[in-house]
Amino acid sequence: MISVSQRSAVEPFHAMDVLAEANRLKAMGKPIISMAVGQPSDPAPAVVRAAAAAALKHGRIGYTDALGLKGLRETISRHYSSHYGVDVPPSRIVVTTGSSAGFNLAFLAMFDAGDRVAITAPGYPAYRNIMKALGIEVVEIPMHGQANLTPARLEAAWRERPFKGLLFASPANPTGSVIPHDELAALVAAARDLGVSLISDEIYHRLTFSGPDTTALAFDQNVAVINSFSKYYCMTGWRIGWMVLPEALLRPVERIQQSLYISAPELSQIAAARAFEATDELDRIKERYRLSRSMLAERLPQIGLKLASPMDGAFYAYCDVSAFTNDSMDFARRMIAEAHVAATPGHDFDPLEGHRTMRFSYAGEPAEMEQAVERLKIWLNT
Ligand SMILES: Cc1ncc(COP(=O)(O)O)c(C=O)c1O
Numbered sequence: 001m002i003s004v005s006q007r008s009a010v011e012p013f014h015a016m017d018v019l020a021e022a023n024r025l026k027a028m029g030k031p032i033i034s035m036a037v038g039q040p041s042d043p044a045p046a047v048v049r050a051a052a053a054a055a056l057k058h059g060r061i062g063y064t065d066a067l068g069l070k071g072l073r074e075t076i077s078r079h080y081s082s083h084y085g086v087d088v089p090p091s092r093i094v095v096t097t098g099s100s101a102g103f104n105l106a107f108l109a110m111f112d113a114g115d116r117v118a119i120t121a122p123g124y125p126a127y128r129n130i131m132k133a134l135g136i137e138v139v140e141i142p143m144h145g146q147a148n149l150t151p152a153r154l155e156a157a158w159r160e161r162p163f164k165g166l167l168f169a170s171p172a173n174p175t176g177s178v179i180p181h182d183e184l185a186a187l188v189a190a191a192r193d194l195g196v197s198l199i200s201d202e203i204y205h206r207l208t209f210s211g212p213d214t215t216a217l218a219f220d221q222n223v224a225v226i227n228s229f230s231k232y233y234c235m236t237g238w239r240i241g242w243m244v245l246p247e248a249l250l251r252p253v254e255r256i257q258q259s260l261y262i263s264a265p266e267l268s269q270i271a272a273a274r275a276f277e278a279t280d281e282l283d284r285i286k287e288r289y290r291l292s293r294s295m296l297a298e299r300l301p302q303i304g305l306k307l308a309s310p311m312d313g314a315f316y317a318y319c320d321v322s323a324f325t326n327d328s329m330d331f332a333r334r335m336i337a338e339a340h341v342a343a344t345p346g347h348d349f350d351p352l353e354g355h356r357t358m359r360f361s362y363a364g365e366p367a368e369m370e371q372a373v374e375r376l377k378i379w380l381n382t
Contacts, residue, residue, distance in 0.1 A: 007133045007135065010129040010132050011128070011351075013125060013126075013348060014329060014345060014347055014348050015036060015344040015345065018329075018332045018333065018344065018345065019034075019037065019342065021333065021336055021337075022034055022036060022336050022342035025340070030340055031340055032336065032340050032341070032342055033340065033341050033364070033368050033369075033371060033372040033375070034364065035341060035342060035343045035362065035372055036342040036343050036344050036361060037361060038173060038314075038315070038316070038361050039231075039236040039361075040231065040234040040285065040315075040363045041363060041365060042234045042285050043234060044233065044234050044235045044238065044271065044275075045274075045277075045278030045281045045282060046278070046281065047275075047278050047281075048233075048235065048271045048272065048274050048275050050274075051270055051271045051273070051274045052267055052268075052270065052271040055266075055267055055270045055271070061265075061266045061267045062266055063262050063263050064095075064263040064264070064269060066254050066257040066261075066262065066263050067093075067095065067250075067254055067257070068093070068095025068096075068269060069266070069269045069270070069273070071273055072095055072269050072270075072272060072273040073090040073091075073093040074090045075273050076090070076093045076095075076242055077089060077093055078276075079276050080215070080217070080244070083206075083213065084213065084214070084215050084218060085218075086215060086217050086218055088217065088244050091250070092245055092246070092247065092250065093242055093243070093244055094242060094243045094244075094245060094250070094253055094257065095241075095242050095263075095264045095269055096226075096240075096241045096242060096257075096264055097239045097240070097241070097261050097264045098228055098230060098239040098240060098241045099201065099203050099226045099227065099230070099241040100130075100239075100241075101239075101241070101260075101261055101264070102226040102227075102241055102242070102243045103126065103127065103130050104130060104134075104260065105253050105256055105257055105260070106199055106224050106226060106243065106245075106249075106253070107130060107131060107134055107136060108134065108256050108260075109249050109252040109253045109256055110197055110199070110224065110249065111134075111136050111164060111165055113134065113135030113136065114135065114136075114137065115136055115137065115163075115164045115165070116136070116138075116139050116161070116162070116163035116164055116165075117136050117137070117138060117139065117163055117164060117165040117166070117167060118138075118139040118140075118157060118158075118163045118165070118166045118167070118196075119139070119140060119141070119168070120143050120149050120168055121140040121143060121349075121350045121351065121352055121353070122143065122175060122318070122346065122350035122353075122354060122357070123168075123172070123350075124169060124173045124201070125348045125349060127167055128140075139157065139161060139163045140351070140352065141154070141157045142352055142353070144353075145308065147309050147310055147312075148170070148172075148177055148179045149168055149187060150183070150186075150187070151186050151189070151190035154166065154187065154190050154194070154196075155190060155194065158194050158196065162194075163196065164196065164197060165196060165198070165199065166191055166196050166197070166198055166199070167198075167199040167201065168199075168200065169200075169202070169203065169204065170184065170202070170204075170313075171204035171205075171208055171312060171313025171314040172204075172313075172314065173316060173349075174316050174318045174344070174346070174349045174357075174359040175308070175309035175316070175318045176309060176310070176312055176314045176315075176316040176317065176318060177310055177312050177313070178208050178211075178313045180210075180211070180214075181211075181214045184214050184216065184219065185219045188216050188220050188223065189219065192222075197223075197224070198216060198220070198222075198223040198224065199223070199224045199225075199226060200215070200216035200217075200224070200225050200226070201226050201227075202216070202225055202226065203226065203227055203228045203230065203231055204231055204232075204313055204314040205227065205232070206232035206286070207231060207232050207286060207289070207314050207315060208312060208313040209290060209293060209311070210310075210312040210313065221246060222246045224243060224244070224245055224246065224249060225244040225245075226241070226243050227241060227242050227243070227244075228240070228241030228242070229241060229268075229272045231314070232282055232286070233272070233275045233278070233282060234282065234285065235268070235271075235272065238265075238268040238271065238272065239264070240264055240265065240269065240271075240272045241264075288365075288366055289315050289362060291366045292315075292362035292366045292369040293311050295366070295369060295370060295373070296317045296360065296362055296369065296373070297311050297317070299373045299377075300317055300319055303373065303376055303380055304323055304324065305317075305319040305320075305321060305358075305360075305376070305380075306319060306323070307319060308320040315361055315362050316359050316361055317359070317360045317362060318346070318357060318358075318360075319358050319359075319360065320356060321356055321357060322356035324380065325356070326355055326356060327355055328345035328355050328356060328357060328358055329347055331345065332345040332358065335379070338379055339375045339376055339378075339379035340375065341372045341376055341379075343358050343359060343360045344358065344359040344361070345358060346358055346359060360372075
């Protein structure tokens, strides 16, 4: 007899079922175009791969300090001053095993079982699933088609049922919406006034198309920022990210990291330290996303896939498919089988309203994206 916990009974990532189906059809030789996965099709920058190769040749890859390699933390600190004009000492930076580990660490260090923490719906599903597994009560703030969380919406949700923490992302997954500078300042101030602890997921920074990035740290040094090398830096599989924390969280996070992960992988830390040198290479990739974004912003609505959100950042188009279906899971399955285009049903991101939305990732090749739209046009017409 083996025991299975109740806490592990989180929702599956339904998109993975769609992906498995796409892979099955691909293996059968079907010409599937994937717009399902939120990951760049490019490898890590050349300078990053060279640093990793040299480190492998050099010898032992071991544990590092729980908070991360000093050199990488210093490099990230310099990134805050050069990219954002914000002063963050290396001592407040913690290197993590992707931002996914950052969520675990932040939730464990900031909240107790039974605490309530708010997220927006739609939002990245792992927020909800990790919190549920940790016994944190998730408060979903429905966005009802609004692009961004406003101070008024935050306050209304809090008055209805107070919560201890708020987690949001800008640019957001799945909507791609970006909270503009002044609105972010107001949101951070509103959370502070309510006594709500903030976690800002900034994983899609440097992938904004609507203006410069603003970090929540520009307005308050008392927020926990989570970031990663996965997206702009094309390093999903390297499992490497970072957090910027207020002083009070440093030792708690260090203690938990020591036991949960010991440290982030040293090879990835050595490699990631070079990622900030690759801006030219990475910006060329971003220009490709920009091309696909313009094409999709124009063509998706033309074929009946209304944009449910502005495509300000990240690499997603979030579409309202209610003209075609009331069941996005079924729509996704039929789309793969009949049009050979894979995309993610909104159900994963929004348990309330996601049955009528789909997320299309445009992190792939622009020519493939064009081809996908052509196929969808024919499919939706028939
Ligand atoms: C909003 C958001 N946060 C975090 C992650 C996790 O990224 P990683 O663990 O690779 O850093 C993702 C991945 O898709 C995401 O979309």
